[in-house]
Amino acid sequence: MDTGIIVRAISGTYDVKIDRRPLDADSAGSGVVVCKPRGVFRKLGITPLVGDRVTISGTTIQEVLPRRNQFIRPPVANAEVMVMVASESIPVTDTFVLDTLIAFAETNYAEPVIVINKTDIAPADELYRVYCSAGFAVVRASVVTGRGVAELSAALSGKICAFAGDTGVGKSSIINAIAGLSGADEIKLSVGDVSSKLGRGRHTTRTTQLFELGGDTMLIDAAGFAAVEEIIIPFDGLENAFREIAPYSGACRFADCRHLKEPDCAVREAVSSGAIAKSRYASYVRLMELALDREANKWK
Numbered sequence: 001m002d003t004g005i006i007v008r009a010i011s012g013t014y015d016v017k018i019d020r021r022p023l024d025a026d027s028a029g030s031g032v033v034v035c036k037p038r039g040v041f042r043k044l045g046i047t048p049l050v051g052d053r054v055t056i057s058g059t060t061i062q063e064v065l066p067r068r069n070q071f072i073r074p075p076v077a078n079a080e081v082m083v084m085v086a087s088e089s090i091p092v093t094d095t096f097v098l099d100t101l102i103a104f105a106e107t108n109y110a111e112p113v114i115v116i117n118k119t120d121i122a123p124a125d126e127l128y129r130v131y132c133s134a135g136f137a138v139v140r141a142s143v144v145t146g147r148g149v150a151e152l153s154a155a156l157s158g159k160i161c162a163f164a165g166d167t168g169v170g171k172s173s174i175i176n177a178i179a180g181l182s183g184a185d186e187i188k189l190s191v192g193d194v195s196s197k198l199g200r201g202r203h204t205t206r207t208t209q210l211f212e213l214g215g216d217t218m219l220i221d222a223a224g225f226a227a228v229e230e231i232i233i234p235f236d237g238l239e240n241a242f243r244e245i246a247p248y249s250g251a252c253r254f255a256d257c258r259h260l261k262e263p264d265c266a267v268r269e270a271v272s273s274g275a276i277a278k279s280r281y282a283s284y285v286r287l288m289e290l291a292l293d294r295e296a297n298k299w300k
């Protein structure tokens with residue numbers, strides 16, 4: 001029996017990187033074993049994910065070890081940092097999608113780091129202002145000029161980091177740039193061509209894959225996505241999923257205020273005064289309405 005980490009998933013097959021065993025002469029080479037999960041996983045509803053720690057015997061995954069967390073988009077487990085790549089050029093980031101991803105990370109033990117990429121085309125000052133003042137780590141980047149790459153690389157050092165964001169926003173390009181900086185020149189992910197891709201919804205990255213950069217830094221690249229319908233955040237967790245909203249909630253007139261239409265709502269007052277960004281509050285409201293709808297239809 002060996003233990004390892006899933007570094008790649010392709011249609012039901014998993015590449016497992018075996019933990020290093022210094023005393024074992026066989027540990028030379030790539031140390032990656034191509035595995036299939038045990039048949040019983042399907043019956044139990046267990047889907048192994050990139051980032052999972054597993055035990056294997058031969059080429060069979062025997063057990064998925066307990067997870068810190070699991071994500072649907074991107075499909076990864078055990079991410080300590082969720083790197084949300086956004087842009088105000090091509091493609092323009094939908095702030096509702098971004099806020100949903102952030103809210104999910106916040107309630108699932110992953111630290112959100114926001115990268116505003118393609119600043120050589122669009123500086124995206126407003127996006128930067130909104131997310132900085134909400135209290136997030138925000139890095140302004142450009143793979144073309146190299147801006148922000150060293151800063152981001154330092155912020156992600158030593159952690160398991162999954163990259164999320166729309167197709168074409170530059171996730172693979174950024175991972176290449178960080179890998180280059182770290183001297184891991186063998187990592188060269190293929191990068192899309194925006195002009196031929198847009199409109200056809202093509203993804204350049206098709207497989208979810210984990211790259212080790214040394215110093216325990218792991219970066220996970222995955223296909224981009226523009227929709228988040230399948231991400232569910234229960235309404236009782238929503239307030240805490242918005243870190244700049246949570247501190248106001250104690251000051252509302254009603255203890256169970258949901259900050260929608262209630263009178264004397266400290267959250268809505270903070271939105272009026274500009275202390276909470278309108279776009280962030282709009283995302284909160286939309287997620288709250290979705291959560292309440294789900295709750296009302298639970299037994300139907």
Ligand SMILES: Nc1nc2c(ncn2[C@@H]2O[C@H](COP(=O)(O)OP(=O)(O)OP(=O)(O)O)[C@@H](O)[C@H]2O)c(=O)[nH]1
Nearest residue numbers: 118142143168169170171172173191192204205224
């Ligand atoms: N101008 C400019 N172009 C960039 C930048 N970063 C990436 N690009 C370009 O954007 C296109 C898409 O980049 P990718 O890295 O493939 O994007 P991705 O997020 O991995 O896309 P998917 O794999 O489809 O999810 C490529 O043509 C890149 O060269 C940037 O900072 N500035």
Ligand SMILES: [Mg+2]
Nearest residue numbers: 171172204205
């Ligand atoms: Mg990609």
Ligand SMILES: [Zn+2]
Nearest residue numbers: 252257259265
């Ligand atoms: Zn309120």
